[in-house]
Amino acid sequence: xxxxxxxxxxxxxxxxxxxxxxxxxxxxxxxxxxxxxxxxxxxxxxxxxxxxxxxxxxxxxxxxxxxxxxxxxxxxxxxxxxxxxxxxxxxxxxxxxxxxxxxxxxxxxxxxxxxxxxxxxxxxxxxxxxxxxxxxxxxxxxxxxxxxxxxxxxxx
Numbered sequence: 001x002x003x004x005x006x007x008x009x010x011x012x013x014x015x016x017x018x019x020x021x022x023x024x025x026x027x028x029x030x031x032x033x034x035x036x037x038x039x040x041x042x043x044x045x046x047x048x049x050x051x052x053x054x055x056x057x058x059x060x061x062x063x064x065x066x067x068x069x070x071x072x073x074x075x076x077x078x079x080x081x082x083x084x085x086x087x088x089x090x091x092x093x094x095x096x097x098x099x100x101x102x103x104x105x106x107x108x109x110x111x112x113x114x115x116x117x118x119x120x121x122x123x124x125x126x127x128x129x130x131x132x133x134x135x136x137x138x139x140x141x142x143x144x145x146x147x148x149x150x151x152x153x154x155x156x
Contacts (some may be wrong), residue, residue: 006092008089008092008093008096009092009093009095009099010096010134012079012092012093012096012100012130012134013060013096013099013100013131014016015130016096016097016100016129016130016131016134017100018099019114019129019130020104020112020114020129020130023042023044023112023114024044024112025116027042027043027044028044030044031043031044032116033061037097037143038118039084039117039118040115040116040117040118041116041118042114042115042116043113043114043116043127044112045112045113045114045116045127046108046110046112046113047069047110047111047112047113047127048109048110048111049062060105062101062105063102063105063106066098066101066102066105067102069098070095070098070099070102070107072123073091073094073095073098074095077091077095084145084148086141086142086144086145086148087141087142087145089138089141090137090138090139090140090141090145091134092126093134093137093138093141094134094135094138096134097131097133097135097138098131098135099131099132100129100130100131100134101129101131101135104131109142111129111131112129113126113127113128113129113132114127114129115128115129115133126150
């Protein structure tokens, strides 16, 4: 695995954990800090399920699933399974996201979410965190890589 991937994974993992620590230390449970009133708040929400709060009270299941996914991803990275820049970056982001939320599940028994957006015509988007953002961006990068892989290589 290239060092550059760790150069992206480790700082994002640390950012995720530091922001969660800051929220746990400063935001009382059930309170909102209005950063941009009517659009963005900092909250303190616990998630024992999956994305968007689905499958609540399944933290142990998702911890095991995350651990398995983490080790498979590391193995694939070591085997060189991610050949282009978008998929390598996606793998690094995915690793950071899995590690961040897995740490929460192991340490707290749930994932700490704190980013709360209010969208026009929708309302409150489910709260999320830096690790969730990494996972979503990774999915987008894998999607881009999948479409790019179908194109013929450019010759120099």
